[in-house]
Amino acid sequence: MTAMPTPAAAESADVRIEDEHIEIARKRFNEAKRAERNLGWMLVAPAVVIMLAVTAYPVLYAIWLSLNKADLRRPNDNHFIWFSNYITVLSSPIWWTAFGVTTLITVVSAALELALGMILAIIMHRTLVGRGLVRTSALVPYAIVTVVAAFSWRFAWTQDLGWLSHGDSAPLTQFWPSIGIIILAEVWKTVPFMALLLMAGLALVPEDLLKAASMDGATAWKRFWMVTVPLIKPAILVALLFRTLDAFRVFDNIFILTSGANHTSSVSMVTYSNLIRGLNLGIGSAMSVLIFITTGIIAFAFIKLFGAAAPGADAGGRR
């Protein structure tokens, strides 16, 4: 520029330069953002691919198999039969007995685990002495292999052999005692997990609030129901949801304790029997799909009815 620029021209030049700077900055920002996005996708890709390949594809395959006659003993007779497998399963008393047994075990053990887990959580949270000792030993049932614990209970109630069996009684050969022992084994194993989730909730209850309630004359019982429970409701719901879904898949304990004798099979047990003993993939897949749907309904009911944290809201711990 030769002449002195007019103020207006200088201003517009400044604005232009500023615009350019903003433009460059925006470009850099966008590039950084794109790089971050690409890095993010690259890092999660392996996990996503594995989870999709091992769950989504087999589920679709199971749905396809469930609509076919697929009996490994008659491999040449496979063909598309629409919903016949579902009709066979849903009109079978074996399926409905197993469904009833599974529901009973799920509801009773989830309820017991919540009550006992809460007690254990309070003990671990409040104990004045040996806190490390209590927390360590409470982890033992969680860490022990389910099959190992199941054998322990089975031997304990085996006639002559067991320390819990008396005289001629053989509880694992009768329906109701078997169900009771299965529930006991489930509850023994999972109370610690429940207690840990609840204890994490208890740690978030402000001590001052409890003290204030106590000064207002609330008894310990009242403080628990009026202060603690409402505050840890999210922790309770998450713990219950996970345990309900987990209990619905009950398999290991029943397999070892009764092998499904005397109508004690769960839905997982009958599906397994159809596959391994019956080699009937069509029927087995139909059962798999029905279990999958039931699990979905349970999760949906928890989220809708009780307002448990929705998936993706970072609420879930482990399975």
Added chain:
Amino acid sequence: MQPATTQRKLIWWGINILVLLYAFVPVFWLLSLSLKDAATLNDGKYFPTSPTGDSYKAIFKNDDFVHSLINSIGICLISTLVAIVVGTMAAYAIARLQFPGKAAILAMALLVSMFPQIALVTPLFKIETAIHLFDTWPGLIIPYITFALPLAIYTLSAFFREIPWDLEKAAKMDGATPYQAFRQVITPLAMPGVFTTAILVFIACWNDFLFALSLTSTSRARTVPAAMSYFTGATTFEKPTGPIAAAAIVITIPIVLFVLVFQRRIVAGLTSGAVKG
């Protein structure tokens, strides 16, 4: 809180002992069964009167058991290693980077963790038979990794959110190269979380029974929990109590040691995904 009087302490000790009994009675019962000799095995007593190591000698002479123990250890270690590497990458991205689709990935991980495994057994059985993965190590490792990933991603991302990442920037300003900053500042902070997650994943794999039972047929890949259910005694209907109890104790010892040594970390790991975040 009232001061801790002697009486209150005694009451708490009483309660603590109840918790100890609850946790250990079934475990010690197996231990005592594994130590009983043939003559006193069926006496129905809780404690062994003449302890012997015969059952342990018997199972370590049994090829099926030794194979299954090697399978268990190998399969669980490989699954844990892969799940931790893949999970760490994903958890780092979820905890630190902004990118679309994050919520969908977390939702997917949650769905997988709620998935009824039995629904996979039928299709996986068919697929693995077709591609010759049935009854092999990879045939078990692949489903184990899949079900370990949600646990790894949730636990690790909760741990990673707690790391003061600004330290990395500070180290770089002090002249550290990006690699040095990562290696000497971030890695030591991240290791405890990674290690804790590895223990949780290992325990989950070690515990599996359904896949081990359905996707194997010989001692080539069968793990200990499945092998235990196939131990046979003098007749098909009689279960060999002593050897089963001994095998149970053998696979319980490493887990109990983990718990005793890393109690604090395991508690932190199990609760981190559920509360924080």
